[in-house]
Amino acid sequence: MADIPIFGEGEVDAETRANGAAGHKDELRLWLRLLTCTNLIEAEIRSRLRSRFDVTLPRFDLMAQLERAPDGMTLGELSKRMMVSAGNVTGLVDRLLQDGLLERRRAPGDRRSSLVRLTAAGHDSFRAMAEAHGDWIGDFFAGLGDDDVDALMALLGRTKASVRGAIEGQAGIAGEGETDNV
């Protein structure tokens, strides 16, 4: 098997070869474009955070989660919200503690877990970064009109739902109750 095309669809050969047998060419191109957009933005944010604030993106993300939780948050909750592993959070928190941006205390009712929150320094530091970050994002999307932004939001909302459907309900459990938090 191999050399003989099963379906004849015009210029299938070269395209299908990079594709697998089924016809997912458009979706594949869409995925690559989505990935390119995200990587482009993410790399630039990463680079600016590093050069202008000497901070990594994961650290910024963690601080962003904490900024609206004045009473602190458990590592487990951070892990869930950031969609990263628990071990990852352990390391990030360690390093932020060393930098004096976070403080940690035992959780009141549960000796297994602890709460972390921003220190005053951490809060100030984050506020400065967040302001710049917001401006950068504004600039990145400045070439889109309000209607484009709305349309993209809607389409990405459908995309997210489609992906979640494909991942979770392999057999079709549709109306997920998950709070969207993004």
Place this chain on the structure above:
Amino acid sequence: MADIPIFGEGEVDAETRANGAAGHKDELRLWLRLLTCTNLIEAEIRSRLRSRFDVTLPRFDLMAQLERAPDGMTLGELSKRMMVSAGNVTGLVDRLLQDGLLERRRAPGDRRSSLVRLTAAGHDSFRAMAEAHGDWIGDFFAGLGDDDVDALMALLGRTKASVRGAIEGQAGIAGEGETDNV
């Protein structure tokens, strides 16, 4: 400075606080949604590649670049196309060589660089993965109609242009000649 709101825009307070002073709320939400979609898909691909093919996503990406270059490609070219650092490619190539999926030879006219390409085993291995990969992508976007896919492609195209404009031409060099390769 700080406590006194400069503009009064209704429910500004809570929103602006997470936002910086300017009004980038919608763009910020758009960015987070874009990021969520991409992360969702990427994490699932990563997980399936690992569990079903025992391969990492960077390795898969590298092999994908090589698949259409039967005569091989330099590490520098791989670095450019994959949009990762040169040192990164060095390590990936090393590991793929060890696994027998790549072969390496000196570049004909330039003793600084070398060419790598897929071995027969690497090619076979990639083809199997690429077929599954294409199917997964098809499933992830199955909830979108053809019109949605087209609309997304177009909007993401504009987004990419907007971001590149914001990054490169800080002062406005618009019509970049770059081949898009994605």
Place this chain on the structure above:
DNA sequence: ACGAGATATTTTAAGCTTAAAATAATTCGC
């Protein structure tokens, strides 16, 4: 109160990633 299972976190091992410094080879101007 006991123990089984669940939950929160840490540790470990391996790999990915980058920026910056180090090597090595090429190109180009003169």
Place this chain on the structure above:
DNA sequence: GCGAATTATTTTAAGCTTAAAATATCTCGT
């Protein structure tokens, strides 16, 4: 040809990331 600047790659140091195993604690049924 010589040397300076450029280019290709590797090395290094630091941090990010994950899955899986290990700890510690909690919850619940009985």
